[in-house]
Amino acid sequence: MKLQLLCLGLMLLCTQGxxxxxxxxxxxxxxxxxxxxxxxxxSDKREAIEEGGIMRVFIQSIEPVxxxxxxFTYWTHASGECKxxxxxxxxxxxxxxxxxxxxxxxxxxxxxxxxxxxxxxxxNFKAEGSFLLLQLYAREPDVSGEIxxxxxxxxxxxxxxxxxxxxxxxxxxxLQARGEK
Ligand SMILES: *[C@@H]1O[C@H](CO)[C@@H](O)[C@H](O)[C@H]1NC(C)=O
Numbered sequence: 001m002k003l004q005l006l007c008l009g010l011m012l013l014c015t016q017g018x019x020x021x022x023x024x025x026x027x028x029x030x031x032x033x034x035x036x037x038x039x040x041x042x043s044d045k046r047e048a049i050e051e052g053g054i055m056r057v058f059i060q061s062i063e064p065v066x067x068x069x070x071x072f073t074y075w076t077h078a079s080g081e082c083k084x085x086x087x088x089x090x091x092x093x094x095x096x097x098x099x100x101x102x103x104x105x106x107x108x109x110x111x112x113x114x115x116x117x118x119x120x121x122x123x124n125f126k127a128e129g130s131f132l133l134l135q136l137y138a139r140e141p142d143v144s145g146e147i148x149x150x151x152x153x154x155x156x157x158x159x160x161x162x163x164x165x166x167x168x169x170x171x172x173x174x175l176q177a178r179g180e181k
Contacts, residue, residue, distance in 0.1 A: 005125040009106030010096060027095060027109035030064045032118050036137040038173060039117070040148060042155040042165040045131035048124070049166050052077075054102040055124065058173040059137050060084070070097070075174035082177035102126070110154055115139065117147050119154055132158060142169050 041049040048055040068091040089099040107122035136151040
């Protein structure tokens with residue numbers, strides 16, 4: 001089951017990048033380690049990123065564990081409270097990573113300048129089906145409109161329309177629980 005999902009995930013990620021003008025696949029997860037903030041999320045399954053959705057998650061940090069694993073720390077709302085959780089991801093192919101959270105996830109870095117922002121593309125697989133998630137993380141709690149437009153451009157290219165993109169800078173991202181503000 002897992003192997004089949006992985007193959008499907010790899011296929012989706014690899015075929016999508018083809019013919020793109022941008023240089024892809026050479027982004028290094030280790031170089032995006034450190035503190036981050038969730039700025040925007042987008043999904044073809046909107047309920048996943050709406051209030052109470054399984055992927056309405058707020059990144060705090062990404063830390064390398066070893067050559068092929070990274071440790072992600074997130075916050076989310078559970079029963080009205082901010083709750084922290086950690087996810088370990090593993091590299092399974094050049095530039096392709098997997099983790100287990102609310103199913104099985106296959107992801108890659110779609111775009112980054114390493115210093116200000118990173119855009120992640122993730123496929124979530126569960127017995128009942130799969131969906132696509134795009135996330136914009138930034139080093140600061142907010143980013144320029146230019147970077148947001150860049151993210152939205154990637155969303156549109158991946159078939160995610162405007163109404164399925166949510167700006168998280170105006171919602172409670174658990175910054176207080178994180179120890180800020
Ligand atoms: C997540 O990892 C951080 C850093 O190692 C740790 O301080 C924290 O207690 C962990 N949180 C949970 C919920 O396990």
